[in-house]
Amino acid sequence: MAGGIRVTVWNEGEHEKLNAEIAKLYPKGLGGQIAQYLERQAGIASVHVSELSDEGQGLTDEILARTDVMTWWGHRAHGDVTDENVERVCARVRDGMGLIVLHSGHYAKVFRRLMGTSCQLKWREIGEKERLWVVDPGHPIADGLPEYFELPHVEMYGEHFAVPQPDQLVFVSWFEGGEVFRSGCCWHRERGKVFYFRPGHETLPIYHDEHVLKVIGNAVRWAAPCGVEAVTRGNVEPLEDIGPAA
Amino acid sequence: MAGGIRVTVWNEGEHEKLNAEIAKLYPKGLGGQIAQYLERQAGIASVHVSELSDEGQGLTDEILARTDVMTWWGHRAHGDVTDENVERVCARVRDGMGLIVLHSGHYAKVFRRLMGTSCQLKWREIGEKERLWVVDPGHPIADGLPEYFELPHVEMYGEHFAVPQPDQLVFVSWFEGGEVFRSGCCWHRERGKVFYFRPGHETLPIYHDEHVLKVIGNAVRWAAPCGVEAVTRGNVEPLEDIGPAA
Amino acid sequence: MAGGIRVTVWNEGEHEKLNAEIAKLYPKGLGGQIAQYLERQAGIASVHVSELSDEGQGLTDEILARTDVMTWWGHRAHGDVTDENVERVCARVRDGMGLIVLHSGHYAKVFRRLMGTSCQLKWREIGEKERLWVVDPGHPIADGLPEYFELPHVEMYGEHFAVPQPDQLVFVSWFEGGEVFRSGCCWHRERGKVFYFRPGHETLPIYHDEHVLKVIGNAVRWAAPCGVEAVTRGNVEPLEDIGPAA
Amino acid sequence: MAGGIRVTVWNEGEHEKLNAEIAKLYPKGLGGQIAQYLERQAGIASVHVSELSDEGQGLTDEILARTDVMTWWGHRAHGDVTDENVERVCARVRDGMGLIVLHSGHYAKVFRRLMGTSCQLKWREIGEKERLWVVDPGHPIADGLPEYFELPHVEMYGEHFAVPQPDQLVFVSWFEGGEVFRSGCCWHRERGKVFYFRPGHETLPIYHDEHVLKVIGNAVRWAAPCGVEAVTRGNVEPLEDIGPAA
Numbered sequence: 001m002a003g004g005i006r007v008t009v010w011n012e013g014e015h016e017k018l019n020a021e022i023a024k025l026y027p028k029g030l031g032g033q034i035a036q037y038l039e040r041q042a043g044i045a046s047v048h049v050s051e052l053s054d055e056g057q058g059l060t061d062e063i064l065a066r067t068d069v070m071t072w073w074g075h076r077a078h079g080d081v082t083d084e085n086v087e088r089v090c091a092r093v094r095d096g097m098g099l100i101v102l103h104s105g106h107y108a109k110v111f112r113r114l115m116g117t118s119c120q121l122k123w124r125e126i127g128e129k130e131r132l133w134v135v136d137p138g139h140p141i142a143d144g145l146p147e148y149f150e151l152p153h154v155e156m157y158g159e160h161f162a163v164p165q166p167d168q169l170v171f172v173s174w175f176e177g178g179e180v181f182r183s184g185c186c187w188h189r190e191r192g193k194v195f196y197f198r199p200g201h202e203t204l205p206i207y208h209d210e211h212v213l214k215v216i217g218n219a220v221r222w223a224a225p226c227g228v229e230a231v232t233r234g235n236v237e238p239l240e241d242i243g244p245a246a
Numbered sequence: 247m248a249g250g251i252r253v254t255v256w257n258e259g260e261h262e263k264l265n266a267e268i269a270k271l272y273p274k275g276l277g278g279q280i281a282q283y284l285e286r287q288a289g290i291a292s293v294h295v296s297e298l299s300d301e302g303q304g305l306t307d308e309i310l311a312r313t314d315v316m317t318w319w320g321h322r323a324h325g326d327v328t329d330e331n332v333e334r335v336c337a338r339v340r341d342g343m344g345l346i347v348l349h350s351g352h353y354a355k356v357f358r359r360l361m362g363t364s365c366q367l368k369w370r371e372i373g374e375k376e377r378l379w380v381v382d383p384g385h386p387i388a389d390g391l392p393e394y395f396e397l398p399h400v401e402m403y404g405e406h407f408a409v410p411q412p413d414q415l416v417f418v419s420w421f422e423g424g425e426v427f428r429s430g431c432c433w434h435r436e437r438g439k440v441f442y443f444r445p446g447h448e449t450l451p452i453y454h455d456e457h458v459l460k461v462i463g464n465a466v467r468w469a470a471p472c473g474v475e476a477v478t479r480g481n482v483e484p485l486e487d488i489g490p491a492a
Numbered sequence: 493m494a495g496g497i498r499v500t501v502w503n504e505g506e507h508e509k510l511n512a513e514i515a516k517l518y519p520k521g522l523g524g525q526i527a528q529y530l531e532r533q534a535g536i537a538s539v540h541v542s543e544l545s546d547e548g549q550g551l552t553d554e555i556l557a558r559t560d561v562m563t564w565w566g567h568r569a570h571g572d573v574t575d576e577n578v579e580r581v582c583a584r585v586r587d588g589m590g591l592i593v594l595h596s597g598h599y600a601k602v603f604r605r606l607m608g609t610s611c612q613l614k615w616r617e618i619g620e621k622e623r624l625w626v627v628d629p630g631h632p633i634a635d636g637l638p639e640y641f642e643l644p645h646v647e648m649y650g651e652h653f654a655v656p657q658p659d660q661l662v663f664v665s666w667f668e669g670g671e672v673f674r675s676g677c678c679w680h681r682e683r684g685k686v687f688y689f690r691p692g693h694e695t696l697p698i699y700h701d702e703h704v705l706k707v708i709g710n711a712v713r714w715a716a717p718c719g720v721e722a723v724t725r726g727n728v729e730p731l732e733d734i735g736p737a738a
Numbered sequence: 739m740a741g742g743i744r745v746t747v748w749n750e751g752e753h754e755k756l757n758a759e760i761a762k763l764y765p766k767g768l769g770g771q772i773a774q775y776l777e778r779q780a781g782i783a784s785v786h787v788s789e790l791s792d793e794g795q796g797l798t799d800e801i802l803a804r805t806d807v808m809t810w811w812g813h814r815a816h817g818d819v820t821d822e823n824v825e826r827v828c829a830r831v832r833d834g835m836g837l838i839v840l841h842s843g844h845y846a847k848v849f850r851r852l853m854g855t856s857c858q859l860k861w862r863e864i865g866e867k868e869r870l871w872v873v874d875p876g877h878p879i880a881d882g883l884p885e886y887f888e889l890p891h892v893e894m895y896g897e898h899f900a901v902p903q904p905d906q907l908v909f910v911s912w913f914e915g916g917e918v919f920r921s922g923c924c925w926h927r928e929r930g931k932v933f934y935f936r937p938g939h940e941t942l943p944i945y946h947d948e949h950v951l952k953v954i955g956n957a958v959r960w961a962a963p964c965g966v967e968a969v970t971r972g973n974v975e976p977l978e979d980i981g982p983a984a
Contacts, residue, residue: 090608094609094610094654096876113605113608114608115608116582116605116606116607116608116681117586117681117682118586118682131424133404133405133406133425133426134405134406135405135406135407135426135428136411136926137406137928137929138834138926138928138929138930138931138963138964139964140964143964143965144965147405147406158379159379159380159381159393159418160379160380160381160383160393161381162586162682164656164679164680164681165382165414165415165659165680167657167905168411169411169415172405172418172426172428173426174420174421174424174425174426175420178377178420179379179420180379180381180418180419180420180426182381182418187656188656188657188874188876189608189609189656190609190610190654190875190876191875191876192876193876225876226876226877226878226880226881227881227882336854340855340856340900342630359851359854360854361854362828362851362852362853362854362927363832363927363928364832364928382680383682383683384588384680384682384683384684384685384717384718385718386718388718389718389719390719408832408928410902410925410926410927411905411926413659413903433902434628434630434902434903435854435855435902436629436630436855436856436900437629437630438630439630471630472630472631472632472634472635473635473636623916625896625897625898625917625918626897626898627897627898627899627918627920628903629898639897639898650871651871651872651873651885651910652871652872652873652875652885653873657874657906657907660903661903661907664897664910664918664920665918666912666913666916666917666918667912670869670912671871671912672871672873672910672911672912672918674873674910
């Protein structure tokens with residue numbers, strides 16, 4: 001396990017408590033679901049779940065110090081993350097920690113601070129189809145993916161996405177209703193790599209989709225700091241049923 | 247007129263001669279149609295049309311020397327442009343001439359040589375709808391455009407578009423059939439600016455669309471070399487009926 | 493004059509009051525010196541000087557609303573600019589206002605917020621020689637410049653400069669003492685363009701140098717929002733003695 | 739050894755035969771020297787040396803098929819590499835092969851074709867000092883390097899270096915005589931990664947320098963295609979005396 005990537009899955013953890021449907025979809029929370037994939041299927045050596053309600057909002061110095069890559073899911077409680085914690089996370093990114101920002105995390109304070117822009121976008125919630133096209137097939141985050149993959153029912157996010165032009169653009173989404181979106185975007189902030197990945201909505205089984213999970217796993221490896229070997233557990237399980245949803 | 251941008255509209259000019267429907271759509275040729283817009287509506291001071299069948303393939307030293315920006319439309323006769331002329335055009339680009347590559351010009355030798363890649367893509371010709379989204383609303387090529395515009399019937403171009411990642415990405419297309427495409431892409435090659443713009447097909451009235459034409463006019467201004475003032479003719483005509491097609 | 497670029501030269505204005513030598517070098521303040529160049533030699537139609545000690549720190553809504561491009565010089569009082577004003581300036585940039593950040597402004601709150609990084613660098617103040625090389629000769633900010641220009645005595649800034657990789661890199665500096673620096677860097681933040689330009693120190697006559705001033709003038713034109721024509725005053729004066737320093 | 743990176747060190751191999759001093763410096767050829775480092779110190783599993791005088795110019799389909807990353811050193815015989823072989827190498831790069839272009843290789847046909855520009859630069863051969871600064875300390879090619887390293891006697895290369903702006907800029911050189919140079923530049927060409935690294939001259943012991951060699955080793959790892967694990971030999975030797983030069 002020595003040398004492996006240490007991941008902290010940061011999860012707001014509010015929706016799961018407030019809505020029984022969401023709790024049913026993600027019985028261990030959205031964070032627990034992602035963590036389970038990273039541990040069992042992606043073979044990441046060390047995965048920790050932090051939640052907003054944890055001590056220090058799950059963002060203590062101790063946690064940050066032992067995190068090589070953090071994934072971030074938040075939505076309704078962006079404003080509750082303290083400015084001090086936001087600055088602490090951003091400082092760790094600048095120092096080399098990778099950051100994978102998921103879905104509604106586009107409006108998290110940490111992401112907006114790292115981008116320097118408003119990070120606004122359009123959205124529509126009618127459960128339409130999304131098709132994610134790989135526009136950079138040689139990028140490690142697209143490794144092992146087909147030329148596109150589909151999600152049958154999603155919340156739509158549309159352009160204009162108010163971010164700095166990504167350093168690399170990996171995915172562009174097509175939506176049934178007529179929109180497009182830059183769904184997989186890479187940036188560098190000093191020593192740290194940042195990846196934004198669009199899919200994911202609390203009321204839909206997005207984090208049960210094998211392609212979505214594969215992208216998150218690839219992104220974790222891509223975002224790991226230099227010198228952190230992608231050493232993984234030997235016994236990686238096949239991707240199969242990983243939760244109660246289809 | 248002194249100081250204005252001097253444009254050469256390079257047009258292969260084969261389809262118009264071989265197909266009566268195309269000739270009807272573009273009685274002055276595709277090149278003539280674009281040139282007419284640049285002169286009358288965009289107010290470009292000096293516009294010249296060159297065709298493959300012209301002396302020196304319309305790419306003589308004299309013509310190149312007096313060209314600030316060249317637009318390029320070719321399709322069936324890419325292979326007929328001599329390697330010597332390809333190198334001459336590329337050298338002028340490196341020296342500062344802007345180049346606007348249109349539609350099937352993605353596979354022109356000049357474009358492939360400047361990109362260093364294969365420039366391949368997918369296509370489908372069933373006359374489906376395209377919606378072009380502006381993903382960089384502050385870019386001068388998007389100046390004056392709405393957040394998206396539509397073309398009711400087009401030939402589809404799909405990813406993966408095998409080009410180097412654009413220096414700036416201005417448009418992303420949505421297609422009715424499920425594809426996306428990076429439709430407006432900027433690159434720099436030494437002193438010269440290169441813009442690829444997807445719309446345009448010989449059998450469809452694409453170059454009668456006001457938004458498509460506006461983009462070409464904006465791109466000409468963007469691609470002009472430093473020091474060439476965008477001085478234009480005083481009496482710019484309103485955009486109205488500019489040809490026989492709808 | 494209608495349609496010309498409206499510039500606000502924001503100047504901290506502290507050093508000039510505290511040090512007689514600096515006051516002698518810049519009797520109208522560093523801001524006054526830059527403004528004078530922009531008005532008289534660069535032919536900018538409308539130039540306003542704002543200082544930290546002005547009402548609203550010279551950053552009122554009214555001032556921002558009538559500013560197309562802002563230049564920013566600050567040093568000792570970065571911390572005094574209120575967070576509210578910082579956010580107001582950043583919002584205007586995202587909305588299209590160009591921002592030219594000069595020298596020690598690398599550590600201004602507005603710049604750090606737009607970059608999302610620490611913006612730290614090395615420095616040394618022994619009055620050594622700097623040579624600025626143009627590495628993108630086709631860029632409009634380098635228009636009219638020789639392949640390099642020199643400043644005989646400067647404060648050195650050295651790498652690593654902790655900014656996101658610039659969208660375009662225009663100048664790289666060579667220093668007598670053995671350092672290099674990315675001295676002219678362009679970024680885009682939504683609709684706004686940001687240019688960082690290294691030269692400038694309060695105790696040296698940097699803003700009397702004709703090449704430095706020419707770069708600032710070029711940058712103002714480059715950073716102007718789309719649709720703001722670079723209309724300038726008719727009677728532009730030749731660059732000659734523009735202050736008390738050599 | 740299965741899964742390790744397979745490297746072909748392509749070496750022109752002319753200077754070594756024509757000049758006894760060079761032969762003394764590089765008794766196994768410049769290629770042999772680089773290969774020895776990659777095998778013994780960098781722990782690359784499979785290293786093959788190809789020379790211009792080999793069958794098929796050392797660029798046969800068989801060799802290319804088994805190459806994950808190619809390093810390229812050429813100088814006096816650029817023109818002798820056949821256009822067919824140039825196209826074959828470029829096609830392999832587009833298909834995913836990494837390419838590390840060294841020193842005078844900036845003017846190799848393969849590099850110029852992949853860049854789409856002239857790739858010209860300035861040079862001076864007086865044995866002056868070079869200091870290479872890391873301007874992207876988080877980049878894997880800079881992994882394990884100090885903030886700068888020096889070469890006491892080099893051939894100088896100066897700007898303007900006529901290449902497309904690099905996708906990532908890793909090193910900037912300072913030269914004793916007053917020049918700067920973008921010495922470590924990354925580009926992507928479809929699935930293939932390209933790295934240009936400036937140091938290296940046939941009459942100087944540049945490829946005996948531990949930092950130069952470390953960069954080449956890092957670059958080989960960075961340029962390897964996705965899915966090629968950086969598996970290396972177990973018994974990596976310490977970097978010590980690796981040739982007759984100091």
